[in-house]
Amino acid sequence: MASNQEEVKLFGMRGSPFVTRVDIALKLKGIEYEYVEEKLGNFSETLIKYNPVYKKVPVLVHNGKPISESLVILEYIDETWKQNPILPSDPYKRALARFWSNFIDDKYLGAVRKASSSLDEKEREESFKEIEVAFQFLENELKEKYFGGEEIGIVDITGVFIAFWFPVIQEATGLKLFTSDKFPKLYKWSEDFNNHPIVKEQLPQRETLLAFFKARFESLVASK
Template identity: 50%
Template sequence: MGDEVKVFGCWASPFSRRVELALRLKGVPYEYIEEDIFGNKSPLLLQYNPVHKKVPVLLHNGKPIAESLVILEYIEETWKSNPILPEDPYDKAMARFWAKFIDDKCLPAFQKAVLGPENERDKAREETRDCLKTLESALNGKRFFGGDVIGMVDIAANFVGFWLRIIQEIAGVELLSAEKFPALFEWTDEFVGCSVVKENLPPKHKVWTVIKARLDQTMTAQTKSSE
């Protein structure tokens, strides 16, 4: 009997897509279960992730693992083919460092830059540009953060590679550009252009619609609260 692998996710979530991309890179077959994270979370999701009650959740032979970066580590340790982490202990530690930097520093700054209170947005946008500058330095002239192949940091940075450019278009604010961050901008094209990544991304027009609705909702709420 082979492995039974299921992914509880949401089609528009970059965190869910991280898990699916890692499994696809390693050639691991899995069953995908779509969750309605905004309205009606399934009893199974709440059972398998009672702490955070959110996607993604990886179910491997009946055992649940939550949190996307934790899941990526588990996938790497369980399926050895096509590694997403370097073999060298120092390089491995640095990959983990940059993946955590993306989640702990970059993503909160990006969110505040677009969805935060109006009087805090300028500061958050500067912080976002600082994060992008730091990420560009981490690329250090390489094709991918993982060198010649996509690795854990590239997977963790999928939001920058795909979602960020859509968000800044809708919000009318320039955060990532070819002029300011040429290497990082080129990386986004390289990353999204990879066939395995492209096949794993949600349709741009659908993402656009969801993000536009979320932004409009946030702006309306902020306007009402300031009246």
């Protein structure tokens, strides 16, 4: 637990998968922290002071020192509070965990962003193929209940977007990319992860998220 001398604050927005990553990690570690809600398009001066480079959430502030970028924050949390580790102790396994976490942000999230914002049909089709390839890599990599073994680790936490957000986007847009038939192991992992008591508690309301993505998709279609 964070001692009385420690001050831990998380600046975030409900509905952001990147903020949810940090929420999950702090809860898994049993760290008490103050959550500060920011507003999209109207970030506080405090947040901008703490993250002048990117001006975005999440920002973790530990004893007055700010840390930005969700993957950097996850590693900081693991190194600062040793209980319930989310990174393996073995250097090679640690390197692999970092590799797959970066893969999710680089290959998978990049393709999803393109698919959800592009008006060009061909470009969107290419993005869907990239997403399927990324899913297949992760399907092949998943050997146990979680990427972290029997306990949730950094790759699982990074993958919260795949487990929770992507099925919502899929429902909002009518896609059929992520199914139990195509990716049985990854699909089962997503269910186990979403139903983990600590994870479940940190996830945003599904119906609110679904309404948001439906409206976004409809406006994208209308602007064609």
